[in-house]
Amino acid sequence: MVSLMLSATPRTALGRSKERGQSDRQALYDVLDSGLICHLGVVVDGTPMVVPTGYGRVGDTLYVHGSTGARSLRAAEGTEVCVTVTHLDGIVLARSTFNHSMNYRSAMIYGTARRVTDPDEVITGLYALTEQLSPGQWDAARRPNRKELAATAVLALSLAEASVKVRQGPPEDEEEDYALPVWAGVLPIVTSFGTPEPDPRLTGDMPVPDHIAGRR
Template sequence: MLSTTPRTTLGREKHRGSTDRNDLYEVLDSGLICHLGVVVDGHPMVVPTGYGRIGDTLYLHGSTGARSLRAGQGQQVCVTVTHLDGIVLARSVFNHSVNYRSAVVYGEARLVTDEQERMDGLRALTEQLAPGQWDYARRPTRKELAATAVLALSLEEASVKVRSGAPEDEEEDYALPVWAGVLPVVSSWGAPVPDPVLAGDTATPAHIRDR
């Protein structure tokens, strides 16, 4: 079950929350980008970044010079992942909404120093964006690894919130001759666009071609 700390307990629309840890995994595993919230020099900073999950640990990475990653090391951070599934058009403007799946994770970010865990975290990050790419492409060199910071965040303190379905209008508004419903948001992959300077006649690998 998911934690029920003061930070993860929903204040509004509690019926949309989930305490099933598998729902947290689903939101995280089907996403591509998260937003990392940190405090830098006394000011809030929220940055988008890639991520990957291994068990109950989330891994983030970036340049060792990135302010957000430097500020997050050993500090309390907040990571969010959101999927927009549809625009909910109601009969009244007040009741317009969106259908979504979202996860919020709180905790102290840990700088990963163990060499094997760093590689495992980077693999998880790569595979989150492009499954199969870690075993296909060149691995990072020692110089590249030295320029890369990897943060680990426990999924111990997290919440999930989901909205789905039709608009929820006021009873007296259902008779209005105003169209209401859901405009679904659908994401899909386009055809791969090859780098114009590919070596020789390099073919598109199956794990990219068949996504």
């Protein structure tokens, strides 16, 4: 496993980690930019709450959003949160149960969630969120109106304190286990997009736009 440390704080300083500079920051961007949801961790009444939610990235800022009434967002505002994005790439089948594992890429970000109040930055955040979900969609769909903006809370999180963990490749068995008559290897996990399903209420004969139909 490769653990990439992107900051020098103890909680992201992983065991065998090492500062690798710019290439690590690119690894962080790669994990974030290819994801669809994160798991947002907040502390509510002293206990953790882990919520799956969309996100978007602009430079070194991550944006999440939700209803102004959402408990997780209210709890997160102004507090330390943890955001984790995980991609599963394969099941690692070893000769011993002990050495079974997953191939994955994950990013973990710690920081204080800042409520975005500047109207321009709210739009920036919503743009990033929409484009992360479906690139090209910001220009295709109706943009938020004043009422919708009033009902939406956007939170920003700096990417300053982050770590990336990656495991790829075959199992790592105990040396004495390699002689065992047990099949070992990786079962890849493939995530792909299916055929777009038109809303039954679509009117007329509207083709699926290229930015949706052609997404890979």
